[in-house]
Amino acid sequence: xxxxxxxxxxxxxxxxxxxxxxxxxxxxxxxxxxxxxxxxxxxxxxxxxxxxxxxxxxxxxxxxxxxxxxxxxxxxxxxxxxxxxxxxxxxxxxxxxxxxxxxxxxxxxxxxxxxxxxxxxxxxxxxxxxxxxxxxxxxxxxxxxxxxxxxxxxxxxxxxxxxxxxxxxxxxxxxxxxxxxxxxxxxxxxxxxxxxxxxxxxxxxxxxxxxxxxxxxxxxxxxxxxxxxxxxxxxxxxxxxxxxxxxxxxxxxxxxxxxxxxxxxxxxxxxxxxxxxxxxxxxxxxxxxxxxxxxxxxxxxxxxxxxxxxxxxxxxxxxxxxxxxxxxxxxxxxxxxxxxxxxxxxxxxxxxxxxxxxxxxxxxxxxxxxxxxxxxxxxxxxxxxxxxxxxxxxxxxxxxxxxxxxxxxxxxxxxxxxxxxxxxxxxxxxxxxxxxxxxxxxxxxxxxxxxxxxxxxxxxxxxxxxxxxxxxxxxxxxxxxxxxxxxxxxxxxxxxxxxxxxxxxxxxxxxxxxxxxxxxxxxxxxxxxxxxxxxxxxxxxxxxxxxxxxxxxxxxxxxxxxxxxxxxx
Numbered sequence: 191x192x193x194x195x196x197x198x199x200x201x202x203x204x205x206x207x208x209x210x211x212x213x214x215x216x217x218x219x220x221x222x223x224x225x226x227x228x229x230x231x232x233x234x235x236x237x238x239x240x241x242x243x244x245x246x247x248x249x250x251x252x253x254x255x256x257x258x259x260x261x262x263x264x265x266x267x268x269x270x271x272x273x274x275x276x277x278x279x280x281x282x283x284x285x286x287x288x289x290x291x292x293x294x295x296x297x298x299x300x301x302x303x304x305x306x307x308x309x310x311x312x313x314x315x316x317x318x319x320x321x322x323x324x325x326x327x328x329x330x331x332x333x334x335x336x337x338x339x340x341x342x343x344x345x346x347x348x349x350x351x352x353x354x355x356x357x358x359x360x361x362x363x364x365x366x367x368x369x370x371x372x373x374x375x376x377x378x379x380x381x382x383x384x385x386x387x388x389x390x391x392x393x394x395x396x397x398x399x400x401x402x403x404x405x406x407x408x409x410x411x412x413x414x415x416x417x418x419x420x421x422x423x424x425x426x427x428x429x430x431x432x433x434x435x436x437x438x439x440x441x442x443x444x445x446x447x448x449x450x451x452x453x454x455x456x457x458x459x460x461x462x463x464x465x466x467x468x469x470x471x472x473x474x475x476x477x478x479x480x481x482x483x484x485x486x487x488x489x490x491x492x493x494x495x496x497x498x499x500x501x502x503x504x505x506x507x508x509x510x511x512x513x514x515x516x517x518x519x520x521x522x523x524x525x526x527x528x529x530x531x532x533x534x535x536x537x538x539x540x541x542x543x544x545x546x547x548x549x550x551x552x553x554x555x556x557x558x559x560x561x562x563x564x565x566x567x568x569x570x571x572x573x574x575x576x577x578x579x580x581x582x583x584x585x586x587x588x589x590x591x592x593x594x595x596x597x598x599x600x601x602x603x604x605x606x607x608x609x610x611x612x613x614x615x616x617x618x619x620x621x622x623x624x625x626x627x628x629x630x631x632x633x634x635x636x637x638x639x640x641x642x643x644x645x646x647x648x649x650x651x652x653x654x655x656x657x658x659x660x661x662x663x664x665x666x667x668x669x670x671x672x673x674x675x676x677x678x679x680x681x682x683x684x685x686x687x688x689x690x691x692x693x694x695x696x697x698x699x700x701x702x703x704x705x706x707x708x709x710x711x712x713x714x715x716x717x718x719x720x721x722x723x724x725x726x727x728x729x730x731x732x733x734x735x736x737x738x739x740x741x742x743x744x745x746x747x748x749x750x751x752x753x754x755x756x757x758x759x
Contacts, residue, residue: 244268259288429457449557566719571694612706617646636662691721
């Protein structure tokens, strides 16, 4: 083999890149216009992840011989490596024009388009690559990731499993498969894929994070904490991981450690309060002597729960203003007359621009006032419903009927919530409760539930009072009076539970196991530190509500037997 260029190629094929490159350099001294030598130097640089040198050398090769499609493919790869995606797309398009049947050009083009967020175009590029090479694991994996981005989870799973059928050692394909099985609640399969991916790459931060999420969903909280901490050690900047760790720790009752990461929720993409204007200094500790503005985040239930902090915050601050859901303003204003409540709106209310000494998110004040379980007060209700309306509602429900205890019920959470299935107990499953004599049931469920009530009346033969005058989705002040008129509230884990607890109404809250078990109910407890009037009835096996309903039925029997009309409010 006397041809120096042939010897350089042979060295390259043995993986002796430095020797091959040296030989190319010597060859180019004598033959500076030999495009093959420049191309080989560029390809060596590409293998060594030196994108800039690869671009320089392959560009020179193309200048000398512009019609060689493989040079354009490799230049496109080098440009992609250096994140020059738009230039790479132009070069790869030329390569495909020169040779449409080169699968790598289509795949690298798909990668570049995907990196620019042009996922539909990327999908077409990957399909072109797979038509040319149907079981190519690299292209299948890339197509799987792209389909996942597009929300086509069925196709993403198909591609991921096909890629793994060709090559089991593909952590990204295991992650996609695990993520989709996790979404489908097929937790055993999801965990198998996550663990297989981590066997290949233990330092994959996304795999560790997603395993942490899965373990929390399946009530393996200690193991979840371990996975999340590993993920944070690999990528401390991911707010989803820090927030996941926070909720796992708080669920376990490790309150100080959990609060440490709780603020990460505001950093998560799409959090609707993450971009509240910070016009005053951000408060990071108890606002002693300061005129402060706070804003409540998360849902109605959490806003009610964290309102329990307001008396203590007001005791520290010289003045307090709180932005909250506008539906809560009348109820909050009656309950805390010294606080200025601002209805949430977009853009923010002009009061946001007042000269405050500082501002903070209400949930971020929890570590200052609830550092451990001993710091939760034994209150007798901190929200105050309209006494007049409460009496009127109660009298209306009891009129012309023999007095019976009023049992408010709520059975599902918002339909759009990820956990709506886990936190919903269909009314047909309440039949043992409805069979208890001596109770009058009142619908406290928010949202359109007419179909639920009609079906329940057919199945259970019970008449549930439903008051069309009260719409919890629009008028929470009237809803508070309705809840306050009850002798007992029985509910799944939703805003009704928080409302009853904040009013100090006896409330039994059904808590699912694992996914859907909100961190603020903690673990292993039958009481709630947030609400002294609450009892928690917990699943022991996911999706099995039977034992809870049986227990609640027995409790309700005792409740109705011990109730007397003299206890009427």
